[in-house]
Amino acid sequence: xxxxxxxxxxxxxxxxxxxKPETGAxxxxxxxxxxxxxSIGVAVKINRQQEISEIHFWGEGCIVSIAATSxxxxxxxxxxxxSKVLSLTQKDVFKxxxxxxxxxxxxxxxxxxxxxxxxxxxxKVAAEKVKR
Numbered sequence: 028x029x030x031x032x033x034x035x036x037x038x039x040x041x042x043x044x045x046x047k048p049e050t051g052a053x054x055x056x057x058x059x060x061x062x063x064x065x066s067i068g069v070a071v072k073i074n075r076q077q078e079i080s081e082i083h084f085w086g087e088g089c090i091v092s093i094a095a096t097s098x099x100x101x102x103x104x105x106x107x108x109x110s111k112v113l114s115l116t117q118k119d120v121f122k123x124x125x126x127x128x129x130x131x132x133x134x135x136x137x138x139x140x141x142x143x144x145x146x147x148x149x150x151k152v153a154a155e156k157v158k159r
Contacts (some may be wrong), residue, residue, distance in 0.1 A: 060137060
């Protein structure tokens with residue numbers, strides 16, 4: 028078994044930052060894949076220094092959707108700065124999974140569910156900043 032596949036299984040069996048946040052005031056977004064029924068939610072808290080102070084995800088899904096979201100959330104937590112997180116792309120998600128060629132095309136939507144939920148949360152952050 029190659030390193031990427033082992034990492035994928037590890038993140039599926041032991042997802043990082045999994046579970047709904049216990050405290051309120053988080054921005055939340057959920058994604059549902061109508062073709063397979065996978066669902067992923069993401070909650071984020073941003074502090075005054077424009078850093079991600081808390082991030083969680085939850086949901087039910089296949090190995091690809093859960094593992095990809097876990098890897099993405101782990102990367103976001105390590106980067107912290109909102110400006111760095113905003114620069115993440117779909118390509119970055121596929122890199123975490125070993126490259127786009129490592130993911131079957133039928134699973135691309137699954138691989139990007141957490142990313143899409145995160146993008147929606149971050150667009151809420153941007154909207155909140157505009158209101159201020």
